[in-house]
Amino acid sequence: MRVIYAVIPAGGSGTRLWPLSRAGHPKFLHPLTGSTASLLQATVDRLGPLTTAERTLVVTGTAHVAAVARQLASVPEENILVEPSPRDSCAAIALAAAVIARRDPEAVMGSFAADHLIGDPQRWREVVLEAVRGAERGLLMTVGITPTRAETGYGYLQTGDPVDGGPLRPVAEFKEKPSAEVAEAYLRSGRHLWNASMFVWRVDVFLAELARQQPALHAGIVAIAEAWGTEEQDDVLGTVWPTLPKISVDYAVMEGAATAGRVATVPGDFGWNDVGDFHTLGEVLPADADGNVVLGADAKPGVLLRDTTGLVVVPHSGRLVAAVGVHDLIIVDTPDALLVCPRDRAQDVKKVVDELKERGEEGLV
Amino acid sequence: MRVIYAVIPAGGSGTRLWPLSRAGHPKFLHPLTGSTASLLQATVDRLGPLTTAERTLVVTGTAHVAAVARQLASVPEENILVEPSPRDSCAAIALAAAVIARRDPEAVMGSFAADHLIGDPQRWREVVLEAVRGAERGLLMTVGITPTRAETGYGYLQTGDPVDGGPLRPVAEFKEKPSAEVAEAYLRSGRHLWNASMFVWRVDVFLAELARQQPALHAGIVAIAEAWGTEEQDDVLGTVWPTLPKISVDYAVMEGAATAGRVATVPGDFGWNDVGDFHTLGEVLPADADGNVVLGADAKPGVLLRDTTGLVVVPHSGRLVAAVGVHDLIIVDTPDALLVCPRDRAQDVKKVVDELKERGEEGLV
Structure with a gap:
């Protein structure tokens, strides 16, 4: 089995899970899994067969890094990347990709949210491994969720015909959260998947696409990555990070890459839940x-x-x-x-x- | 205005007001009045124009005496009577009557629950003063509440024709909590009042009726009262109290007195509420x-x-x-x-x- 790098962006406060989830103790730190594991810990556990602690990176904010470090005792300190301030998902994921690229320029990385539940982890890992095969071929891969209802709270992936009879499908377009009517149409189409923000790609492919679409963000991340692990790290991070565009990776990179035909997805059906609110949790x-x-x-x-x-x-x-x-x-x-x-x-x-x-x-x- | 003795039996835990009301901190100690006053304090305040702190007695249990003493700072210590164990309302009220009788054998006393709300205290005092006039004539008086609904949770007083065109009515019978059908009939009759356990009588009249109907209880209370304020008090109370019959004053004395034509009532309409549960409180x-x-x-x-x-x-x-x-x-x-x-x-x-x-x-x- 291929060992990938795993990146876990651990941010977001889970406002709809108040008063359990707080700005100071957000959703991913809580045991919302039916066991004593927090969502973050469950995410790391689920990745176990696909990676190692040495290849697991977490990107989190200053307010939560101590809690993250304690919950994930096996993850090396240098793998816990601290954002000096929130700059949305593109900067966070790009930083992780650039740090990984310094260790292994052609590494495959997967990015998985810290605060989702997966009912069938074994099936999920099988789907991720299908995505890894696509990533090895140079595609920016996503894992799409087979919709079970006309949900208006998620974005969608509009897919094309399966590639070579395999599980991969090209992603033609990223769709914003739809109206109820549009969501019904998506559900009927059989071509639309929920966008769960799970990405798998070669770090070099992603960084090249970032350079093409977001040159300023790319340049900033490269500057930070070059200083990473040196005594300049804090200075460069403190200077450059606040200048990075605040933009999601979907909007900054994936939509344009899809238009360019560089994105594919593997549909998944593994009991995914984003634990967005208490009803869903129930x-x-x-x-x-x-x-x-x-x-x-x-x-x-x-x-x-x-x-x-x-x-x-x-x-x-x-x-x-x-x-x-x-x-x-x-x-x-x-x-x-x-x-x-x-x-x-x-x-x-x-x-x-x-x-x-x-x-x-x-x-x- | 005649100054009466006021007796406040402060017992009962208010189970339907859990978790606010507890065995250790029952209903009457709580500010359920819309102000900062507890129900007990509001009861004493309401009595203000009718009595004095020196003529106000509280009968309470060992668990609550300290809280009662602190809430009613103006009531003299010797007026806070402590039941060694709960023996129901007859023993509590009889003890107070006997203690008062030692100070003033022909005193008029009124007994009023510690945990009821009165919406119109001025009107209530007027009704109580009507009852005092009946008590002075040797009647065992109650204050009945004009029913506003066919309540099945209260006992009723079945009354006869008004006496001499005044507000007093003889009480023919004490009725237990009725069925819904019977309660409807009571409401229609115009002759039935809610029994709110408010009593007004001359202590000598009450103690004589107690002696007639409950000779054992009377003898015990007299023995305790004779030792009251002496160094024998604790010994006698500790020995005699546990032997007293556990019985309500309604059942022990008032029902039989009504049959003998010795009970009358004044109907009252002053926004009475027994604050039995949170719905009622609302x-x-x-x-x-x-x-x-x-x-x-x-x-x-x-x-x-x-x-x-x-x-x-x-x-x-x-x-x-x-x-x-x-x-x-x-x-x-x-x-x-x-x-x-x-x-x-x-x-x-x-x-x-x-x-x-x-x-x-x-x-x-």
């Missing part, structure tokens, strides 16, 4: 006979549920959570904030966070 | 424009309500309580337990407490 974690999901069910004193169905309960404060006669509610109990919200309003949790910011309650977000 | 406290009631609305960080109606929220843990898109729910947040329950299931909160006891979670009840 759909992937095991429920009791009444459809209640308790995250951290072994917490003490835990929960007392009477005549409840379809709840998502997070007893995360060490207090008893008692619910009587309620249905399809989200109840999230943390040491300094409590949330009660119907599952079909799970998206609106973001609005609570916005309102708290307006109130100046930064300590609670 | 009905008496001021609501916002959307019908949400927040008990302790000035708590910090308090609550954040979005698209909610009809809530009863108790933010009592110092944490933020955020609710989105929920309606007619009770949300009670305390330092070690959280309750979420629809208002129409408010009665079932008792079952949660029962289940916690079964689990051995005594620390939470």
Whole structure:
């Protein structure tokens, strides 16, 4: 089995998972997996057969690097790349690619979000290995998710006909989050996949495409990479990083590369979930006979549920959570904030966070 | 204005107000009044124009006497009577009556629960003064509540025709909590009042009736009262109290006295509420424009309500309580337990407490 480099951008605060997820302790640091592993740890575990700790790199912010370093004790310190400030995904991924390229210029790297759940890791690894084969042929590969519903919350990949009868399909276009009507059409087409921001490519191919489409960003990253590991590293990073364009890798590189015919995808069907909100979380974690999901069910004193169905309960404060006669509610109990919200309003949790910011309650977000 | 003795039996844990009300910190100690006063303090305040601190007696249990003493700083220590163990209301009230009788054998006393709300205290005092006039004539008086609905959760007083065209009516019978059908008939009859366990009588009249109907209880109370204030007090109380019959004053004395034609009542209409559960509490406290009631609305960080109606929220843990898109729910947040329950299931909160006891979670009840 080919050993790839794995890059894990660990950013984003998971606003819709408030009050569990906070700016200071975001989604990927939490055990939302039904086990004691955090989403970040589960991501590393899932990569186990595809890479090694020495070839695993995490890109994270200054606020979370200490927690990341402790959660991932096996990852070497020099593989934990710290962004001095958030510059969106292109800068983060490009930095990792450039650092890897200094070690192995033709290395294949895969980039995988730190905060997604995969129900069938074995199947996922098989799909990633198909993508690795495409990457070795010089393609910028993505792993697309076979849609199961007309989701309006994700971007889509519009694909062409399979290549050589294999699993690879060219990606004709990256599509923004669609309207409900368009999403229905995508679902019916059979040609559209969810864009889960999983990428696999040779670092030299990616960096060349970056140079072609984003020359300024490329030049900055190259300057940083040349200073990497020298005593100049901090100075160069501190000077150059803030000048880098704040842009997503999809928009900066992948869309243009797709237009140029350089992007392909492998459709995957492995129980992917981006754990975007508590309703979604409730759909992937095991429920009791009444459809209640308790995250951290072994917490003490835990929960007392009477005549409840379809709840998502997070007893995360060490207090008893008692619910009587309620249905399809989200109840999230943390040491300094409590949330009660119907599952079909799970998206609106973001609005609570916005309102708290307006109130100046930064300590609670 | 006649100055009466006021007796406040302060017992009962208010199980349906869990998790706010606990065995160790029951309902009457909590500020459920919309102000910072506890129900107990509000009871004493309401009595202000009718009595003095020197003529106010509280009967309470060993577990709560310290809190009672601190909440009622003006009540003399010797007026805080401590039951060594719970013996129901007859023993508690009889002890107070006997202690008062030693100070003033013909005193009029009124007994008023520590954990009820009165919307119109001035009107209430007027009704009590009507009852005092009946007591002075040798009647065992009650204050009955004009029913506003066919309530099945209260006992009723069945009254006869008004006496001499005044507000007094004889009480023919004490009725147990009725079925829904019977309650409807009571409501239609115009002759039935809610029994709110408010009593007004001359202590000598009450003690004589106690001696007639409950000679053993009377003898025990007399023995205790004779030792009261002497160095024998603790010994006699400790020896005799546990032998007293455990019986309510309604059942022990008032029912038989009514049959003997010695009980009358004054109907009252002064916004009485027994604050039995959170739904009821929500009905008496001021609501916002959307019908949400927040008990302790000035708590910090308090609550954040979005698209909610009809809530009863108790933010009592110092944490933020955020609710989105929920309606007619009770949300009670305390330092070690959280309750979420629809208002129409408010009665079932008792079952949660029962289940916690079964689990051995005594620390939470």
